[in-house]
Amino acid sequence: MKRLALVLMLLATPLMAVQPDEVLDDPALEERARDLSKGLRCLVCRNESIDESDASLARDLRILLRERLVAGDSDAQAVDFIVARYGEFVLLNPDMRGANWLLWGAGPLMLLLAGGIGFGYARSRSKATSPTEDPLSVEEQARLDDILGR
Amino acid sequence: MAGRVRALYTSPMITEIGHFALILAFGVAIVQTFVPLIGAYKRWPAWMAVAEPAAGAQFALTALAFGALMYAFVVSDFSLSLVVANSHSAKPMLYKISGTWGNHEGSMLLWVLIVTLFGAMAAWFGGNLPPTLRARVLSVQSAIAIAFFAFIIFTSNPFTRLATPPFDGQDLNPLLQDPGLAFHPPFLYLGYVGLSMAFSFAVAALIEGRVDAAWGRWVRPWTLAAWVFLTIGIALGSWWAYYELGWGGFWFWDPVENASFMPWLLAAALLHSAIVVEKRESLKSWTILLAILAFGFSLIGTFIVRSGLLTSVHAFANDPERGVFILIILGFFMGGALILFTLRAGVMEAKGVFGVVSRESALLVNNLLLAVACFVVFVGTMWPLVAEMFFDRKLSVGPPFFNAAFTPFMILLGLFMPIGSVMPWKRASLWKAVYPLRYVFVLAIAVGGLTFAIQTGRSMIGPVGLFLGAWIIMGVIVELVQRTGRGPDRLGRLMRLPRADWGKATAHAGLGVTMAGIAGLTAWTQDDIRVAQINQSWDVGHYTLTLNNVEEIRGPNYLSTMGSLTLAQDGKFVANLSPEKRFYPVAQMPTTEAGIDYNLIRDVYVVIGDQQNNGGWTIRTYIKPLTNWIWIGSALMALGGLLSLTDRRFRVAAGARKTPQPVPAE
16 A cells, blocks of 8 residues: 555656756856746646746746747747747736736826825815814713713 | 544534524524614614624524534544545544635635624624614624525535445645644634624614714724734735745735735725724725725635636635625625715715825825725736636736736835824924934935845845835834933833834834845745755755755655755754655645745755656755745734734723623622
8 A cells, every 4th residue: 555655656746846957057048047937827737937837838838948048049039939839828927018008007097096086185185174063963962961970 | 433433423413403503593694684774774772682692693603503514524524525525534633623614615604604703793892882883783794694604505505415425535635734724714714704894884884874983993993803814814824835835935926815915905004094084084985985895805805716717726616606606795795885885975074184294194195005006916816807808818917917016016105104104193294204214214225225235136126125124114113212202201101102003113013024024035035956866965055955865754644755954054054954745645646845944034945856867856945035024024013903903992992881880789
């Protein structure tokens, strides 16, 4: 039983993220590869970059990316190469083309809008005259008397 | 053995009692929703008075149901299909217990248990509320409970039986068999559901047609409690991800993480804006809106985890039908509350008058930044869905987007916080308020500059993070010193400051510590990947690691490959590290257990991988600077919230009930 479990264990162990045999000899190139692969999605995983993923597809993509870099591609060319084959879905960092400006612009635009409203509100509060004293209702007056022991 | 046999005889009975209690609690919830609401409308004291015992009964019945389910997990009653799917007789006791909520059905039962717990707390400690408001709060809270009882009973019943029980269960997901994660969900739910109380108060106040300073004071402790629980829950989850997932990430901007983070941001905004309502009777409609939205985001969080609509590492990945049910609940409560909000806009008129430069405005800026930051997270989380539905683009929005789009708001918040917190109420002069901070600002800039000079590389993340941390923490100190005034006995006055002030100082400093930690970890992590032979040594940063041996070990319900490494610095021994690779045979799943040497300056984090053909082992080593600051800061934030919660002004109201009643002479 124990041996069976051990066999299963060997079969089921995941490949761990970047493997030693994938690492490029040139440290500068390897660093570029690591940076780029943090922005590329492992397509079969749930929400991991290929840099973190254990899946074999992620390993293939890591190797592919390194091959392109070794072949002399610039960062953009290497990423475009992968996007051309796997689609926009592979980019963890969405570009700003088309409707995506809404995504990128959402924060700044909202800040401007909310800031405008907030400033307007603060201005109106500073100009407001102190409200006339809210007279107590009979009920409230009775409760106040009660509390004060009158 | 005898014990187990006896357990199997008594367990079915207990299970049925639990199931029955659940249905009964559903009935009580219906009564508690309608009777007090009508009573408050008609001013019938007897009808309103139903709410209090009903809230207690509802909680007791739900607790009984939850207890019965937990008992079934503890004794491994495999006649329940839920226990079969999520437990195993060989599992350690802690995880048998935590298995109760480590699944969809059980976690929903925990959810509703906490809804009823908060309802009961409001009934027990709400003696100072006006009777009509109290009746309405309890009624709204109970309406939330109805929805979730119905959800559990009709779509996700945890008490479903099997005709022929199997001999053993399928075990809990091994990733969840961890102390950090055992307690992560209960805290998170206490936070999510705690916001239901703020929601109930908001809706009740709208029905009542009255939002005043007292309302601000009543709603604040509940929000504060919810925020503290959320802080602890999120920090536990993040810490777990750090040491368990095997590459030392602490935050992945995953939809489910975002789902817990959005309510946290809004709760933080709400507990600040409630101060303005309480002290200055302004920002009322915004505060009410925040209270509604904060709970709305909690519901969205629950929906995201269970619908399988957005892909996530953590999702329970359940059928869409359940997602639709929660979406209907969400639509009903949000739609209803927002309609009520527009109808009653008139009752939320501001009274306080304040200048553009004032504490009120500063808190407004805090709210703007937190709310817009939450909006950015929301848009980023939902964008893949929107892009696919409306623009026919299948795309991903991952960590690079959030880091770029969210971080600026946190930097602004950190920059602004020390200034905002020393700003006086009503009208202030910006220059006068900022003047006392001049030295610490220069000092903080110096810290940032020094960091930039020392570090290798040109990244601004580390220097900016340490600058913000220093600025916030020293700003807190300046503020505390200011509060002590002039003259003798300043230390005494410092000690006698209200708990709320200490809470504020602690929580703000905590944020500074966390910011510095995140920056340090992000900017200066070093890593090393290699195949190491037994007895081989290698250097990473200033450290030397040696792989001594690798052993096979048998755990209670797993098998483990455990490496033994020595960590040394300049030839001096620092620590032994034992990273493990575990395999859980029942669930057929591997997990990694990192070997970590913790300290305040850095963590050394080692992961062991596969054995290679040449006999060596894959070893990954990381040096992660300032990591623990993230969790120390979170703990400080939670502690600050707790301190604030014990402030006298919240207790005075609660204690008013206990004023000595005339005691009849014996």
